[in-house]
Amino acid sequence: MLTARATTSPDAIAVLDDRHRWTYAELDARARSLAAGFIDFGIGPGDRVLVQLPNIAEFVEVLFGLFYAGALPVFCLPAHRQSELIPIAKASGAVAMVTCHHHQTFNHATLAAILRDHAPDLRHLIIVPDRGKPGLPGGTHALDALRRVPKELPAVAASDVAFLQLSGGSTGTPKLIPRTHDDYLYSVRRSAELCGLDSNSVYLAALPVAHNFPMSSPGILGALWAGGTVALAIDPSPTTAFTAIQQFKVTITGLVPPLARLWVERAENSKAYDLSSLRVLLVGGARCPDELARRIGPALGVQLQQVFGMAEGLVCYTRLDDPDDVTLATQGRPMSPHDRIAVVDENGDPVPPGVDGLLITKGPYTIRGYYRNPEANASSFTEDGWYRTGDVVALRPDGNLVVKGRLGDRVNRGGEKISAEEIEAHLLDHPLIRDAIVVAVPDEHLGERSCVFVLAADPTTPPALGQIRKFVRERGVATWKIPDLLEVVDSFPETGVGKISRRSLRAELSARVSQS
Incomplete structure (x- = not known):
């Protein structure tokens, strides 16, 4: 697709951001030079590569560079932290990661170095550096250092898997979605x-x-x-x-x-x-x-x-x-x-x-x-x-x-999906919490917010919302997953047959907080 556009409309503008303005011919050349660099690094057909980049032009050239090399991008969000990235890296078997240096004051390059220590297959960390800011972590490579003279590239079939995306709200082993070029x-x-x-x-x-x-x-x-x-x-x-x-x-x-x-x-x-x-x-x-x-x-x-x-x-x-x-x-x-x-x-x-x-x-x-x-x-x-x-x-x-x-137990917070079970698992490690249930509550601006109902380990010292938010944040989860609201209760209601059905409880507790 890119090759065809670069041939028929080489001078048309393909990509714009606040720093770049690339024509189709320029985008194609940049992608091909990156592909040659990926291949020289030993990143080739079928290899999985974590891509965690914000909305910058480099995202597009990296995407097509990996396509040309036959490698598979594994798309991660800038808000993901080690709690999400480590399982993604392990489940995908990613051999490399492309990320930025900083984004919105967060140091992604340091996060990538931490990730490498927990993902045995991760060999290469490639960083889009900040303008005028030196200091990439040791053992990482600046994106521009990969560029090589374009060479003959591997054949990629239309039916080959093109990349892996994440299914929203997955827990445990991440649900990775294989999409082929043709589909x-x-x-x-x-x-x-x-x-x-x-x-x-x-x-x-x-x-x-x-x-x-x-x-x-x-x-x-x-x-x-x-x-x-x-x-x-x-x-x-x-x-x-x-x-x-x-x-x-x-x-x-x-x-x-x-x-x-x-x-x-x-x-x-x-x-x-x-x-x-x-x-x-x-x-x-x-x-x-x-x-x-x-x-x-x-x-x-x-x-x-x-x-x-x-x-x-x-x-x-x-x-x-x-x-x-x-x-x-x-x-x-x-x-x-x-x-x-x-x-x-x-x-x-x-x-x-x-x-x-x-x-x-x-x-x-x-x-x-x-x-x-x-x-x-x-x-x-x-x-x-x-x-x-x-x-x-x-x-x-x-x-x-x-x-x-x-149907599932998810909170749709402004389009970002939160697994109730994932956040509950974090909360159950808090010393002041005996049990926790996360529910969705309607919100005028976000569609839904997350409310956590907790049973205190000691009723005389119940946790406060600030303590819970700080605890979950320090567990390294994405910002949108941090609970918005807290309700401390004496007990959880039982279902009609005397069993604890967490799905039924979520529905009941969500209705309760919505009516309050």
Whole structure:
């Protein structure tokens, strides 16, 4: 794809950020020189490489450099810390890591050095250095030091695995999602077509670009497939993003609902920025409240396009020409005529149209299994190969889905998924806590926040929220996983049959805190 664009439109602008402006020819040359360097380092076909980079142009050249070398990026988020990265490194067998020096005051290069001590296969640490800041940790290599004269590159088949993504909210052994070049590019192409991308499009990556949504729906890859331009914002705040929209003449971008609300509120209260180039705003990652959906168009002067999907495959969109009752109140319909979906009950039997049920799917770009994880495969796929998404939905007669929530015990905090079980496992190591249950509670801005109910080890000295937050933070977990709220209780309620069903308890406790 990149080779073709560099041949047909070598001088068109491919990538922009606050420091770089690369044409397609320049991006292709940079990626090929990195590929040659990766190969000289012994990183070649099939090798897994952790990529933990913020929204900077180097992300794009590293991505294609690894593709050209036949290596497999393993996408990590800038907010991930050792608690997440060590299991990811071990599960993937990563031999190298590409990260930045610092991001938002956090020293990622030091984190990478710590990670190497816990991941036996990790041989190479490659760092994008800060401008004008020396001092990379010993045993690391600056990204530019890898560059070599481009050479003949290994053959890569379209059906080869291209990279590994993370499934949201996994615990224990991470659920790594293998995507092949052909299945992912099909998803990218269909997304670009349905979102109206062409060579004049400028896509702004405001969300962390390692997420599936800003990478492929239609994302940076959709923009490059269409011959358009990728613009990258270092953070999604209205100030940063609105400046980028005005500066780069952005035409399309994607947000999770909490950020969409922030953008809408800023636009409603201030006309300091020229957002007239922006034509389409995609909202996904979590259900967009109908009230917010109605405000987006008038406030930002855009066409709202709702998107619902998953890194495992299936992507649904509202269409740009859909009537308001579809665009504002549904999460769209499958993007491929070859997608198959069904809404079933807990026994796997179909439910009537319009009735809430569990979504299962099959399709040309939906995975058939997780990477080296038979336990996850057994629970996530039916015997005849349907993927259990874990989403509770209703299917309207017109074929559009209305997303109602998640079956699993997860908190969807602003589009970032939190496994209740993972945080509970950390909390149970706190000396002041006897037991803990994490639940989701509704939040106007983030969609959901996490509330932890705890039984104190000593009722006379219950833990405080600040103590819990500090404890979890020091365990090295991502910031968004730190509990927002705390309720200390005397006991947990039992289920109707006298057993402790943590799922039932979460539902009961969540209802209690929502009503308070």
